[in-house]
Amino acid sequence: MKAEDEHGDGHEGVARRGGRRRGLLKAAGVVLAGALVISAAGVGWAYWHLNHNIKSVDINSALGDDRPPKAVSTPSASASASASPLPSGALNILVLGSDSRSGKANAELGGGSSSGARSDTAMVVHIDEGRTKATVVSIPRDTLVTRPSCPTASGGTTSVAYHAMFNSAYSVGGPVCAVKTVEAMTDVRMDHYIEIDFSGFASLVDALGGVTVTTDENIDDDKSHLHLKAGEHHLDGTQALALARTRHGIGDGSDLGRIGLQQKLVKALLKQMSSTALLTDPTKLYKVADAVTGSLTTDTGLDSLGELTKLGQSLKSLSSDEVKTVMMPVVTAPSDRNRVVADEPKASDLWASLK
Known part of the structure; x- marks a missing residue:
């Protein structure tokens, strides 16, 4: 029992x-x-x-067919065999850094009046077919150009302007006029448009943990609040933005000296991105993505996370060492020693190489 x-x-x-x-x-x-x-x-x-x-502008609809022809590329054998291949053709992207003062963050970083903005930095990024090499061409904002007639948001058009400063195109007609002006002066079709403002650039650098840049000379610029000795520096977002904007403390104080610093900064950012293990750190990846998209304006072909991701994936074989930075050849303008004009035929030869 x-x-x-x-x-x-x-x-x-x-x-x-x-x-x-x-x-x-x-x-x-x-x-x-x-x-x-x-x-x-x-x-x-x-x-x-x-x-x-992401904010976007329908540039294709606004400009219609009166544009340079699109580049024709031949699909690779591997791309043809793939069910949904990543794009691999040559690409031209107009990248603008806007000095918009709209929003508290931009105003604190030294942006422009809240009623408007200018293209403080302009670069044409040409990606070769196969997307393993790229050329970044900086356009001095003080370049005198013939600004074409551009459509406006109200349905009207701007007048053609001769001997106008390049960065005035954005001021009078926004991204659409900026693209049309670049296409008119280069005869190269801009496949895409990307614009980032002050706060977005600074936030991106901070999200990446800063960026390391080597300067060749002392920088002492009270206007950009940047004071650096020649040598290697690890900069936070605010300092990196100041470096991208400074010109009074280097060289002859012109925009041309600043472009050299901007190109160094682009290369340094590319290296920082490639060395940062974003895919294994979801928190950092989100922080970087939020910084980029939060201040981004694109054409409608890149106005979704999916399209931007596809573009990024198509560039996975492009290393910073294969990115060449140059400036559009210019000479002092005969009419104004403080302005420049395209140095022909060198400028036309450069743009022709990007077709």
């Missing part, structure tokens, strides 16, 4: 323990399912947030 009682108690104990285990497993399953739902919701919200950060 005693043995039976013990045997019975044993079964009951096992049943109770089994029930507890099943209960714990069930609870763990509920928690795990809940965590997955929350995680999925978080990822969904993050994607929605990043996607809605």
